[in-house]
Amino acid sequence: MTNPSSENNKPRLSLKGMKEALKLFRFLSPYKALYLVGMVMLVFSTLTTLLFPILVGEMTKVLEGKSGFSLNQVAMVFGIVLLSQGVFSYFRVVFFAVVSEKATADIRKLVYKKIITTSIPFFENNRVGDLISRLSSDVAAIQNVLTTTVAEFFRQIATLVLGLAYLFYVSWQLTLFMLATFPVTVLAALIFGRFVRRLSREVQARLAEANIVVDESFQSVSTVKAYTNEKLEYNRYSGLIGEVVKLSIKLARYRGIFISFFIVGLFGGVCLVIWFGGNLVLEGHLILSDLVAFLLQSLFIAGSLAGLGEIYASVQRSIGASERLFEILEEPSEVDMDDEPQRLRYKGEIRFRDVCFSYPSRKDVPVLKDIDLSVPAGQKIALVGHSGAGKSTIVQLLMKYYPLEEGDILMDGKSISEINVTELRSNMAIVPQEVLLFGGSIRENIEYGKPGATEEEIREAARKANALEFIDRFPEGLETRVGERGIKLSGGQKQRIAIARAILKDPAVLILDEATSALDSHSERLIQEALKELMKNRTSIIIAHRLATIQHVDRIYVLEEGRIVESGTHENLLSDSEGVYAQLVKMQFDVLVNPKEKV
Known part of the structure; x- marks a missing residue:
């Protein structure tokens, strides 16, 4: 165009x-x-x-x-x-x-x-x-x-x-x-x-x-x-x-x-x-x-x-x-709003099989190369690596934001290319690092996860997200207007509303883009508790920037220049002191211990 x-x-x-x-x-x-x-x-x-x-x-x-x-x-x-x-x-x-x-x-x-x-x-x-x-x-x-x-x-x-x-x-x-x-x-x-x-x-x-x-x-x-x-x-x-x-x-x-x-x-x-x-x-x-x-x-x-x-x-x-x-x-649509698909509940078993990908606008720049990973239903995995390693691209392909070039992605053993995009995404929820709220009320922003939800469901989701305690302090409660893009709320408050929205949706697959990287210790503790509640009994994919937050996941995949170069638990990966993950942990530890030397 x-x-x-x-x-x-x-x-x-x-x-x-x-x-x-x-x-x-x-x-x-x-x-x-x-x-x-x-x-x-x-x-x-x-x-x-x-x-x-x-x-x-x-x-x-x-x-x-x-x-x-x-x-x-x-x-x-x-x-x-x-x-x-x-x-x-x-x-x-x-x-x-x-x-x-x-x-x-x-x-x-x-x-x-x-x-x-x-x-x-x-x-x-x-x-x-x-x-x-x-x-x-x-x-x-x-x-x-x-x-x-x-x-x-x-x-x-x-x-x-x-x-x-x-x-x-x-x-x-x-x-x-x-x-x-x-x-x-x-x-x-x-x-x-x-x-x-x-x-x-x-x-x-x-x-x-x-x-x-x-x-x-x-x-x-x-x-x-x-x-x-x-x-x-x-x-x-x-x-x-x-x-x-x-x-x-x-x-x-x-x-x-x-x-x-x-x-x-x-x-x-x-x-x-x-x-x-x-x-x-x-x-x-x-x-x-x-x-x-x-x-x-x-x-x-x-x-x-x-x-x-x-x-x-x-x-x-x-x-x-x-x-x-x-x-x-004349542009093609990826969603047909006139044809309501059958919204099946998936278990959340994910498999990437030999996936290669380049963005349509940069066909000559490979972003992912031969990605092969498995996530059993209910498990928690983390994707780590330097900026540009391909972490976010893996999530975008899983959500069918872009068509696959090579390889395949399976959900519960079925290729996502055969799954209706609305049906697929109805089983997923994402809590991004930078939350963008709509300019309406807190209620409307939480209800976005499940339009038509009852008052009890909305309040319960807010409670589980540790958001109810600050919502009830507002004179208008759930009807409080958040302002354009949520400008009237703090970063921690916006994150908890986003988590409440995801809890209300009750997805089979949860995607977290490090939600605590720019918060104070009090907000981080509240959000970590809310995320722990949110990740119960569901497949979770965490794009990790702060490696201290992923020590207890089931498996960590380390990406470098579009390839998976290491995978394993936190303890296993640390055992190889020369490995990429160990070096990433050491680098972050040095920044925390000697911040002035890194400035």
Whole structure:
């Protein structure tokens, strides 16, 4: 998927682009009855609008004494038509608004559903701010096109066709004279549309980039403040907004030129038509009432031409937006939310068999090489090694974040490639080193492990995680808001909520990414107790950074440059004083005993 800023010069008004945009109209299918009623109201409102010039002409005939109707009769018909026009217009707007809002909501939900069900590599290749921009601004760009723009297009075309037919009926000479201005108007509309397309896409791209800056700076606000880079982030954002302003002003200038040209051309044309039509009246080829009706109908046609220019620009924007949305909708999903799999409870027996792996973005860099390990159900193992040795990658492959290249991973003797991803992950829970909570309440964050859990289940999970003691100290208890990403809670409190969430899920396989590496001794003791409770009777995989915390696991696997170089218990591995594990322990012991020498 490409970045919007790289697409600015890509041509949009093409057969392929139009076909892509037309796909969007399938979203109108559930509301076709309402849409058809709206179109009927549109037809009636258009016809009543076209009657206005005719009725004005008829009133003029009455004043000239050339009509078979009285002024009161014509005025009564005029009132009925005007009232009908108001009624038809009201229902046209309402029906199209209902269809537009519902169809747009369907698109937003479908795009979000697609994004949230795609695989981890998709998020690695796309910035969050760009995805948010597509979900908001791109959907907004096509909202009116689905209903209002298409309806207005037919309205303007009908006004042009029926209006021109009436004008030819009144006076073919005057109509041909008026049409002489058409080529200039059409050419101006095309030029205007081209500039609008290019500049509008540039504005949209800069806004997307600005959204990315906001998203990244807000999500990393602690880092921003720690490095006192508020001014840097402000300058980044204000610089992009400044570009948006410049481009928007430039766009406004082109619009101003076009509007000025159109006004001059319109009134200039009207003056010419009055001049030419006046001569026809003086020569007896046309009566005054027909000239009045002709002029009013010409104004309606001119308005339709102006409307077509706006519609053309709107279609240009929607084509680009629809292509970007379909790029997302065509991404493969790893989760099918419409097909609820049978959630089987696994025992938790894990086997890695000759697994080799490189990340999709770095195919030439092997991360894992011939990994072979077994974890009997209920056992606890630890993965240790230097940063980049492949510990986290083993866990990511077990959770099917990435497809396997070589080898196989088995769960209870069955290849995970044959297990539905939802079924597999429903048997796993992870407590990461850096806990990211959702911005709701403590209750919502714990309940995330088991949506719909009872009050008793949530409190029991919090108790087992040693979290209830601090939760009950808050005035609002479980309803306490944790703030964006849990910013209102300490590191130890966030860890215990994450553990409570995992306890509530009751997984067969537990994954721990050293949960106590950056905590004070009191918080570490509480969390170690909670983890001990959590690991009871379940398969546990611990990514260990502090080796003192894994002395009592059943087996330790030592990784180095993507390979398992040692395995065994803590005592067995320490017995080889020259081994990698023994050296790692010695290194950490030296840091603890002589911290100044290591700084």
